[in-house]
Amino acid sequence: MSAALWPTAARISAVLDIANGTGEHETAMRLLKVVEEAGEASAAYIGLTGQNPRKGITQTPRDVADELCDVIIAAAVALHAFSAAPPAVLDAKLHATARRLQAKTPK
Template sequence: MDATTWELVHRLVGWLDDQSPVQGDMAKAMRVLKIGEEFGEVAEALHGVMGANPRKGTSHTWDDVHKELSDVAITALIALASLTPDAQKLFDERLQQIGERSLS
């Protein structure tokens, strides 16, 4: 499957629309909330890399953190694409604004 990022994001939105037991605004809200769930998994992996939980010790690798961070980004793009048909345009504009503000 050699789809572009946004083509694949839109296909995943369509798949979720077809498969989700919730629809409409509730489905959109659940997709936004899913970002928090994925962030929690990043936090867990980072704790595991650092051995920060004495009960669990070192339980994760940096590769786990990388994968979980990717899941956060993917989930956020899917949520954005679920909320607006202009997701790519809005994302690109926002990235440019942040880049200009930060790098100027």
């Protein structure tokens, strides 16, 4: 994970807190931002594959990657609304996932 992710996500979260407050509506909007960004990543993939014949190929792998990065950033920002220690929450989740994967990996 990029060393800049968590400090940047914390700054974005703080700016949003000042601009929009920290109530339930703002929390919901931050979750919806993750969904919006995921939709943009999906749309970029559709453009990459030319799935829409009317439009053809309109995107590149880099476009998809950029959109996926936006999903990660939006999720990191949203996580601040649910945890006082977002990096620790993600680390714990990653370690739990790695343990489950290890348990399922054939020896």
